[in-house]
Amino acid sequence: MKLYGSVTSPYVRRIRIVLSATEHEFINLNIFEGEGRDILASKNPTLKVPCLEDDGQLIFDSRVIHSYLLAKLDLPPLSWDQENQLTMIDGANDSFVQLFMLKRSDIEATNDQLFVRLQKERIASTLGLLNEMVSAGEFDGWGYPSVALFTLIDWVEFRELHPLSGLDALKAFREQHIDRIEVTATDPRG
Numbered sequence: 001m002k003l004y005g006s007v008t009s010p011y012v013r014r015i016r017i018v019l020s021a022t023e024h025e026f027i028n029l030n031i032f033e034g035e036g037r038d039i040l041a042s043k044n045p046t047l048k049v050p051c052l053e054d055d056g057q058l059i060f061d062s063r064v065i066h067s068y069l070l071a072k073l074d075l076p077p078l079s080w081d082q083e084n085q086l087t088m089i090d091g092a093n094d095s096f097v098q099l100f101m102l103k104r105s106d107i108e109a110t111n112d113q114l115f116v117r118l119q120k121e122r123i124a125s126t127l128g129l130l131n132e133m134v135s136a137g138e139f140d141g142w143g144y145p146s147v148a149l150f151t152l153i154d155w156v157e158f159r160e161l162h163p164l165s166g167l168d169a170l171k172a173f174r175e176q177h178i179d180r181i182e183v184t185a186t187d188p189r190g
Contacts, residue, residue: 004040005049006031008188010093010155011062012050017147018069020182063090066144078144085133085145092126093152095119096161127167134169142177150177158188 001024005012009031016026029036031049044051044060052059052068059068063086070077078086099119102109109116130149133139139146153174156162164171177183 001025002027002053004029004043004051004053006036007186008155008158009049010151013155013186013188014144014148014151015050015052015062015065015069016186017151017182018066018144020185022069022073062148081138082143082145085130085138086148088126088130089145089148089152092123092130093148093155095122095126096152096156096159100159100161123162127162127164127170131167131169134173139173142180146177150174150183154178154183155188 001019001022003012003015003019003024004027005015007013007028027039029040029049031037031040031047037047040047040049040051043053043058046060048060050062050065052065054068054072059065069075096119099109099116102116111117111120134149139149149170150173153164153170156164157174
């Protein structure tokens with residue numbers, strides 16, 4: 001099994017954590033240029049990470065990779081509530097990525113632009129609800145939804161994308177899991 005991705009991607013990191021007890025090779029790519037971009041293009045036509053290669057089968061997208069791993073490793077499927085949790089996490093994560101890419105591309109984004117306003121609205125709404133869900137104990141285990149939530153919150157902190165003020169349950173959730181061996185082994189800070 002080979003996992004293609006970048007060390008800093010929260011989507012790649014969640015799959016790396018899931019695979020922490022499974023033999024695999026992680027291929028860290030510079031996904032924006034050069035040889036890494038060429039390798040990515042040869043593996044995934046969407047030019048996104050992560051991408052999993054297993055016995056000649058290429059699997060795109062962290063959600064699909066996770067579903068593939070559930071079947072391959074004979075693990076129980078996620079409940080519909082867990083699937084909805086992942087949809088919320090992915091929605092916030094996607095919005096953060098879009099805003100981060102604008103910033104990284106030196107495109108001035110103002111709060112009155114429709115695109116920016118919609119992304120920030122999704123982030124605020126989703127993080128608020130996720131904070132309530134953590135407070136209610138809905139992320140008490142360390143299953144895939146918790147891993148995805150952790151990688152989102154840690155990436156937001158790593159990239160300094162959002163102050164997380166008023167989201168004390170999310171901050172406490174991150175601190176609760178920060179010293180896990182699979183978390184420290186995949187820390188994008190090096």
